[in-house]
Amino acid sequence: MAEKKNFAAVLREKGDLRLEETDIPSPSQNEVMIAMDSVGICGSDVHYWTHGEIGDFIVKAPMILGHESSGIVTALGEGVKNLKIGDRVAIEPGVPCRMCEFCKGGRYNLCPDIVFCATPPVHGSLATYYCHAADFCYKLPDHVTLEEGALLEPLSVGVHACRRAGVTLGSKVLVCGAGPIGLVNLLTAKAMGAAEVAMTDIDQGRLNVAKKLGADYPILADTRDGKEMAKKIESALGAMPDITIECSGAPSSVQTGIYSTKSGGVLVLVGLGPAEVSLPIVNAAVREVDIRGIFRYANCYPIALAMIASGKVDVKPLVTHRFPMAKTIDAFETAKTGADGAIKVVIKVKE
């Protein structure tokens, strides 16, 4: 039998991403070893590659990228009871301490000691073999593909944002930014009963994709004037949106989010742009527009999986490009440039 080898996409430093042979990891107590299958490339993977940092998180030592992933369980660490060898699993990339007040209160995404794949100094999962906490791996039903399993990660961001926003039957929703994260918010809002969803972007190609995926009103953000954008949005929807989910991080779009949202409504900030942004905060205050942030997600994987397994949400059209692991650098180039209409680029580890 051929000897097993482990390859990983290692970011050695800013701009220097290589496929390297590394040791085969072995599962610690309560962990499983996974033969990786599909790993989606996220904007943050690309950002660490091109900039070597995001905010306070700086790549100071070689780090394996990848956090949108799935694979097949190949070994069980001591104590694992929820999975068996051969199970197809989606991997929730953030493992919290399980003991702090945030973990105990169910908001484990806020755990100060969470370890999250491909957030320095923690390695990610873009490797042939990867070990992960078994209770943060979710067995996929036979009819859910491993690629859909990888997409549970961005979909969970959409689930968390729409829950924080309070999307419900009949909601009129504005989603700003039609990248992968805006699109999963569109799909989730519709699945949660939103009556109408308007979407903005500066890129007409991305708006065309949004329309195909069910956006009722794709609106080109052709001005940075938030009040002007708010008028366009109100006239498209026939009303101001009850809820705005901002998924671009562009300061002018956050301003648009405030001016657009109906009095008494909710603006959720998903997109993270500059650390400090000038905002019409008094306008939000006197109209009781609640501004809420999100930090990844908590308790959303089971919901995202149920949405896919039941057919309520179809994430497959988000995947525009697939590359074998040997072509990892090409995959990252495609994700970086958005060439050829790229939305979600997926690396197929076994090919």
Ligand code: NAD
């Ligand atoms: P992306 O860059 O692919 O998509 C952003 C989209 O916004 C692009 O299509 C872009 O053309 C559009 N855009 C730019 N300026 C705009 C404007 N003025 N008005 C409307 N649209 C505009 O990124 P993505 O992967 O979809 O992620 C979106 C954002 O979500 C990023 O800022 C990312 O860091 C953030 N994010 C946050 C969390 C969190 O936990 N808060 C989790 C995941 C991603």
Ligand code: 572
């Ligand atoms: O899928 C999780 C995810 N989170 C992102 C971006 C992309 N994907 N976030 C934006 C960056 N922040 S952060 O707080 N950070 C680097 C830890 O600036 C996390 C959430």
Ligand code: ZN
């Ligand atoms: Zn991500």
